[in-house]
Each structure stands twice: as C-alpha cells, then as structure tokens.
Amino acid sequence: MAHTPGPWKSDGDYIIAGGTVIGWTKLNENDDHILAVSAPDLLEALKALDGIERGMQGWHEDAKANAWARARAAIAKATGGSP
Numbered sequence: 001m002a003h004t005p006g007p008w009k010s011d012g013d014y015i016i017a018g019g020t021v022i023g024w025t026k027l028n029e030n031d032d033h034i035l036a037v038s039a040p041d042l043l044e045a046l047k048a049l050d051g052i053e054r055g056m057q058g059w060h061e062d063a064k065a066n067a068w069a070r071a072r073a074a075i076a077k078a079t080g081g082s083p
Helices: 030-037 039-053 061-079
Strands: 008-010 014-017 020-024
Touching: 008 030, 014 030, 030 039, 030 061, 039 061
Parallel strands: none
Antiparallel strands: 008 014, 014 020
C-alpha cells in the first residue's frame, strides 16, 4: 500500500501535501484535522519502533532513544501537546 508521504498540513477543509490537495474533509473539529495530518509522522514512528523490536535496526541505545523521541514528537503533534 502506498500513501502520500508527509508532512501533511490542513487549512481546515483540505489536507495538503507538498502544495497539492490530497484530501478534502469536513471533520467537525479542528482536533480531527490535527490528528489526520499527523498520520505520516505516527506511521513512521511506529515503523521505527517496530524495526527495533524485530531487530531490524540493531538494538542499541541510540536507535532506541531516537525511535522513542520520534514517537513522542508524533504524539505531541497529534495531540497539540509538547514532546
């Protein structure tokens, strides 16, 4: 499955990637748009953590710390908080 790579942005009505509208939605709350545009970051963070867990990226502290930092940043972006 291929998806449009991030980063994604929202203007409230449209989801935009690289200056191109990739989706239109009438989500009820701005928070829904924030979550939608965070999807690429969340996916990449989960892939990094999964790769470490499966031993595909080597289990060393730098890779682990980096993967968790990416996950925290993606969660913060999705929730409007700070990492």
